[in-house]
Amino acid sequence: MKFVNENGEELSGMDKLDKIFYLQEKFDQDVIKNRNLQDITPEQWIQKQTLAMVSELAELIAEVNFKWWKNPKEINYSAVKEELIDILHFFVGMCNRVGMTSDEMFRIYIDKNEENFRRQYGQSEKKGYEFK
Numbered sequence: 571m572k573f574v575n576e577n578g579e580e581l582s583g584m585d586k587l588d589k590i591f592y593l594q595e596k597f598d599q600d601v602i603k604n605r606n607l608q609d610i611t612p613e614q615w616i617q618k619q620t621l622a623m624v625s626e627l628a629e630l631i632a633e634v635n636f637k638w639w640k641n642p643k644e645i646n647y648s649a650v651k652e653e654l655i656d657i658l659h660f661f662v663g664m665c666n667r668v669g670m671t672s673d674e675m676f677r678i679y680i681d682k683n684e685e686n687f688r689r690q691y692g693q694s695e696k697k698g699y700e701f702k
Contacts, residue, residue, distance in 0.1 A: 587672040594662040612667045619667075623660040629653050 575581055576596070581589060602608060610618070630653035635642040665675055685694060692700035 585672075587676065590658070590662055591666060591672040594659060595666045597659075598663050598666065615667045616664050619660045619664045623657055626653055626656040626660065630657065 575592075581592065584592065602610070630650065633650045633653060634645060670678075685696075686699075688694040689696055689699035690701060
């Protein structure tokens with residue numbers, strides 16, 4: 571797949587996460603322009619995107635047999651993957667609205683992941699997570 575910016579220049583030097591952030595911002599700006607949403611604040615955007623994400627999470631849970639009172643259906647993993655991507659769209663859109671870059675998200679994720687491991691092994695100042 572070939573990625574190009576608004577000037578037609580190829581974005582071959584971008585990594586995958588950078589491309590996701592770039593393409594989501596490009597899409598969001600197109601929606602803002604074409605739906606006349608210029609007056610929506612970042613706070614309102616995040617509220618709307620959170621509600622949209624909750625809706626997508628409901629669609630995801632419906633795909634994976636959460637109703638224990640019903641006979642389970644075969645899981646459609648293609649539909650599950652599509653719902654996960656819908657969730658990612660809204661998540662990345664919120665990251666963009668608060669000025670979080672893909673590099674910043676990666677760094678914060680790595681830090682939090684390390685802290686989560688420390689918590690599980692009782693090596694964190696935050697107690698109550700460790701294995702017993």
